Each structure stands twice: as structure tokens, then as C-alpha cells.
Amino acid sequence: MCYQRVQADPQRVQINNAIDPIHFDSARSLVSDKYIAQLEQLLADLSDKQSLQLMFTGHTDSQKITGRLKQRYENNQALSEVRAATVANYVQRRLNLPEAMIKSNGVGSSEPIAVNTSAHGRAQNWRGGFSLRYQVETEQPQKEYAAWSGV
Numbered sequence: 354m355c356y357q358r359v360q361a362d363p364q365r366v367q368i369n370n371a372i373d374p375i376h377f378d379s380a381r382s383l384v385s386d387k388y389i390a391q392l393e394q395l396l397a398d399l400s401d402k403q404s405l406q407l408m409f410t411g412h413t414d415s416q417k418i419t420g421r422l423k424q425r426y427e428n429n430q431a432l433s434e435v436r437a438a439t440v441a442n443y444v445q446r447r448l449n450l451p452e453a454m455i456k457s458n459g460v461g462s463s464e465p466i467a468v469n470t471s472a473h474g475r476a477q478n479w480r481g482g483f484s485l486r487y488q489v490e491t492e493q494p495q496k497e498y499a500a501w502s503g504v
Contacts, residue, residue: 367486371395375481377436384443392444392483402487407444407455409435410482414475415462434459440481 372391399405409434418426426432429464439455445455464494 362491366489367484369458369484370482371485372482372483374400376482377478377479379476381481384440389444389447393448395485396448396450399485399487403490404486404488406486407441407450408484408486409441409444409455409457410456410484411438411440411459412464412466412478412480412482413462414478415465415469416475418425421462428461429461430461435463436481443455 372388372395373386377383380463406479408413413429415429415431418428418432422432428437435459437459444450444499445452462469462478465474465478466480469475469478469479
């Protein structure tokens with residue numbers, strides 16, 4: 354498991370790639386038990402974090418959608434959005450998480466991790482990414498009160 358911590362705001366932590374990406378079969382969006390187990394472990398490790406938010410991002414290859422699939426998905430952008438939403442909804446239901454805690458986003462073929470000129474490369478791009486954000490706990494400054502003088 355390789356992750357990238359992004360710190361744009363000192364009050365909020367964002368971690369990209371906190372668990373391995375989920376890989377899909379061509380034009381599919383099924384979630385494996387292995388992926389759910391990884392996510393459950395990660396959420397258990399982060400259970401003490403404030404305002405935890407999960408983001409699932411769907412990806413595709415750059416091949417045009419044709420045939421019967423064209424009836425279901427207008428283009429790769431639509432397929433990536435369905436992939437992300439399917440994973441987000443499944444995880445939300447399976448782990449009984451509040452809906453407000455989970456978001457999804459599809460990016461189509463705009464962020465490939467492999468070339469789309471081979472079947473192997475295209476298969477690597479059929480994936481779902483995962484990131485999370487949470488608030489950093491900060492110590493609240495203690496208010497100083499003037500001592501009562503009895504006046």
C-alpha cells in the first residue's frame with residue numbers, strides 16, 4: 354500500500370492512494386471483498402479522525418465506447434462516473450457510513466497510469482482511485498479570565 358499525503362491546508366489532511374486502486378474488468382464496476390477489507394482496516398485506523406471524508410474516483414481507458422455499451426454509457430466520462438458512484442454507494446451501504454461522508458467523481462480517460470495502445474495498458478486504466486480527508490485536531494487556546502477581585 355503506497356499513499357501520498359497532500360497538505361494544502363494546515364487544518365486539513367488529504368491522503369491520496371491510501372489503499373491500492375480497485376481494478377475493473379472492461380466496462381464493469383464490481384467491488385471485490387479484498388478491496389472492502391482494505392478499506393475497513395483503513396477506516397478502523399482512522400476512526401478517531403474528525404470530519405473524515407472519502408472520495409472515490411473512476412477512470413477508464415481512451416477507447417471509444419461502442420456497440421451495446423453505448424446504450425448504457427454515452428462516453429468514457431459517463432462510464433467513469435458510474436464506476437466511482439457504484440463503488441462509493443457500495444462502500445457506504447456495506448460499511449454503514451453516513452452518505453455525507455462519501456463523494457464520487459469520474460475523470461474518464463484524462464488521468465491514465467499506462468499507455469492505451471495495448472490491451473494490458475488499457476486494463477491498467479480501468480480502475481477506481483481513493484482518497485480521504487480529515488480535520489487536524491488543534492489545541493484550542495485557553496481563554497484567560499481576569500481573576501475576580503470581589504469588586
